[in-house]
Amino acid sequence: MYKGLALYNLGDYDNAIIQFLKSTELDPNYATAWLWTGNCHASAKKYKEAIEAYKKVLEIDPNNQDAADQIKKVDSLMNNKPEGK
Numbered sequence: 672m673y674k675g676l677a678l679y680n681l682g683d684y685d686n687a688i689i690q691f692l693k694s695t696e697l698d699p700n701y702a703t704a705w706l707w708t709g710n711c712h713a714s715a716k717k718y719k720e721a722i723e724a725y726k727k728v729l730e731i732d733p734n735n736q737d738a739a740d741q742i743k744k745v746d747s748l749m750n751n752k753p754e755g756k
Contacts, residue, residue, distance in 0.1 A: 684715040
């Protein structure tokens with residue numbers, strides 16, 4: 672998990688995702704790892720993947736306000752995205 676956070680802070684989102692997914696392999700109900708997976712996807716502008724990860728958080732923890740807020744934010748980014756991008 673810490674390696675994923677370090678990679679995220681360096682802007683290396685693809686490798687950070689790999690690290691966070693390793694955490695979810697060890698514990699599929701690790702909501703924090705799913706949340707950070709979503710954050711990485713969102714930062715890399717992979718919005719559909721981000722929403723999928725945030726929805727996984729909400730499956731595990733239906734009261735997770737961070738995931739709910741991020742879904743709204745990413746959805747807004749998707750809807751305001753200029754055409755052709």
